[in-house]
Amino acid sequence: MRNRLTEELRLLAFEHHDECVSCGYKFQEGDTSHLGYDIDDKPLYVCDKCSNKLKETAVRHVFMPRPYEIPPAESKLWRYTDFTKYVSMLSTKGLYFARADCFQDTFEGAKGLKKNKDKWDEYYLNFFREGIKNLREDHEFKYSDEEVEKQAKRLLGDLEHGGEIGKKRTFISCWHENEHESEAMWRLYSSFLENAIAVRTSYNSLYHALGRNPSINIGRVKYIDFQKSYAGVNDAFWHKRKSFEHEKEVRAILIDMRYPDKGKIIPCGLSILIEEVFVSPSAPSWFTQLVNDVNEKYGIKVKVSPSELIQEPFF
Numbered sequence: 349m350r351n352r353l354t355e356e357l358r359l360l361a362f363e364h365h366d367e368c369v370s371c372g373y374k375f376q377e378g379d380t381s382h383l384g385y386d387i388d389d390k391p392l393y394v395c396d397k398c399s400n401k402l403k404e405t406a407v408r409h410v411f412m413p414r415p416y417e418i419p420p421a422e423s424k425l426w427r428y429t430d431f432t433k434y435v436s437m438l439s440t441k442g443l444y445f446a447r448a449d450c451f452q453d454t455f456e457g458a459k460g461l462k463k464n465k466d467k468w469d470e471y472y473l474n475f476f477r478e479g480i481k482n483l484r485e486d487h488e489f490k491y492s493d494e495e496v497e498k499q500a501k502r503l504l505g506d507l508e509h510g511g512e513i514g515k516k517r518t519f520i521s522c523w524h525e526n527e528h529e530s531e532a533m534w535r536l537y538s539s540f541l542e543n544a545i546a547v548r549t550s551y552n553s554l555y556h557a558l559g560r561n562p563s564i565n566i567g568r569v570k571y572i573d574f575q576k577s578y579a580g581v582n583d584a585f586w587h588k589r590k591s592f593e594h595e596k597e598v599r600a601i602l603i604d605m606r607y608p609d610k611g612k613i614i615p616c617g618l619s620i621l622i623e624e625v626f627v628s629p630s631a632p633s634w635f636t637q638l639v640n641d642v643n644e645k646y647g648i649k650v651k652v653s654p655s656e657l658i659q660e661p662f663f
């Protein structure tokens with residue numbers, strides 16, 4: 349194994365995460381996946397059976413399913429926002445990812461309810477105790493019970509610390525998945541409804557606009573009942589409380605270990621991203637022209653439509 353991990357190989361493994369690119373075998377949790385290069389130095393991501401096709405192995409992984417579900421490629425995603433934030437996106441040519449600890453929802457990255465923490469702690473203490481006891485199984489040396497307890501508590505402490513730190517290292521861009529425009533989202537996600545707009549894209553366009561970046565994961569948020577369950581250690585940012593279910597959120601997540609700021613702007617191909625722009629149902633008539641003018645100034649050629657909510661009924 350040579351650990352030669354090119355961008356091309358990372359992307360191949362990222363995009364084909366669930367299956368062997370050679371035979372199409374669907375990986376099961378715990379399987380080994382092999383990353384490397386064939387005889388022509390072309391990247392390969394394969395199963396055990398196909399690993400003989402590798403001339404060079406870069407790395408092997410124990411397969412774990414993604415902690416989130418990817419929406420269908422054409423699934424429509426919406427971003428309801430203020431005009432000023434829209435202009436900022438155009439002028440920076442980037443998408444703003446907010447740091448997880450800056451969100452209004454104080455449960456961002458939470459594993460569960462505080463009142464249920466004892467059970468969580470006990471589960472992980474047992475998990476660590478077993479791990480520590482079995483660590484030295486082949487050797488004559490055995491940790492004393494006291495030492496096992498001490499080490500298990502230390503690991504639990506590390507886990508808690510990791511959870512807190514994780515909020516400062518996780519950057520998120522939120523989208524609303526819906527075939528149609530949403531009246532509720534206009535009111536929820538714009539501070540001044542008269543000057544609000546909605547950007548419509550699709551999963552596929554968002555993924556490509558962000559440059560098919562294997563460091564950015566895009567998927568659906570899962571809404572769970574924290575009274576009865578917990579989020580996992582590695583998937584907390586993919587879970588929210590049931591009371592947020594109306595958001596039907598798809599989020600793009602990026603981890604940055606160094607970044608100290610409250611958010612970061614990620615370069616984004618806006619002409620790929622923006623498929624259509626809608627102006628708020630409360631917008632004055634001149635507002636559509638203003639959005640068109642701004643788009644033109646920044647070279648964005650997309651249709652700007654009035655909200656479908658202002659269409660008149662008949663009785």
Ligand SMILES: [Zn+2]
Nearest residue numbers: 368371395398
């Ligand atoms: Zn295979």
